[in-house]
Amino acid sequence: MTRHVFPATWEQAGHAALDGDAVVVGGATSVQPWLTSTGAQPSVLVHLRDVAGARSVDGMAGRLRIGAMVPVADPALRPVFGGTEPVWFATPAVRRRATVVGNAVSPFGPREVVPVLAACGARLVVLAEGGTRSIDVTAVPPNGLEPGAVACAAELAVPERIAFRRVALRPRLSRTEIGVAAALGDGCGAAISVGVGGPTLVVEGAAEFLRDPAGSPGFAAACCSAAPDPVRQLVGGLAVRVHRALHEPGGRS
């Protein structure tokens, strides 16, 4: 029968996660539907809810450290989402529980927060058997972190401005088919996502075009060159809109 453990420290969480086929539990918004629909019986569920510091958002010198239990709806994360709650993500009840870090590492997908995090240069702090390491948020394999690994936090730059535009069936409760996110600020840049649950690709060389109010064509070209052929035109169109949003007076979203 599946046991439940509630570690109080990251060290305990790391030990617990090494136990058999342990499954780490953040907000559980993907874990519980998976358990219910598949009847999976992992040996142990490692609940992060009581780990010291897991719920905190710490800001220092223009950077944020987001603990593993911080939900998408946390008001402290508004600067990352252009000053508002990201209503394009899930439902209000899910946003209040789904964690940013869980989204970035989930093997269940679709990891829709990742393009926004990547535009802020986000990295994940991962605790595993070999010690603690920092990895780019876009570098998590599709099937998640390796067994036994626990992501303790995400670290990213607080953007001066950020914009995210996406192609989806509807503005809400629809998956991102194609997304372009870009941010202005130290350590910021741009990223695109292609396909529902597809990879997020960092756009190289975007920063110089992003700063320049006349840099829209250059930015669109940089985004297009990162995109696969069939969707280049769509990505280019979104990139122009993102660039415009970054330079609109008062534009933050």
Place this chain on the structure above:
Amino acid sequence: MTAPDVRAATCTVDGRPITLPQTGTESLWDVLEDHGVALPLGCASGHCGSCTVLLDGVPVPSCLVPHAEARGRSVATVATAADDALVAAMAEHGAVQCGFCSPGIVVTLSWLLRTTAAVGQPITADDVRNALTGHLCRCTGYTAVVQAAVSAASKISAASKAADR
């Protein structure tokens, strides 16, 4: 070495203490049902909102919560979380038809009213529609639900202003 689980596996449901299982993968919804607390279950995956309860005062679909996440917490179902003014307004506006979605909607909208109208903040139809995202109703088309919530909100605000005077 794994961390010891020192927590007693209990929570309260509508003020009544209940014992949660020590092991297993069932959701909070399953455990509530085992204790005779009947809530509708639509999708079992967090999409329809019919199973919504308050967990430590905040709405969540109970099918999304591993039972162990409820340890040490308070759960309130529609039985104790419903706002009387909202329930009356829903009846008045014809906002309940088959009723399958209603317990979840009442829990979420009562919470919205308590956290806004009751503390003097205005509520618009858009606020209500936003709160209803994640609650599926196949019968009403939502219009009557939105009207009922806005009407209840204005009654609650008026009452709270009168009480402040």
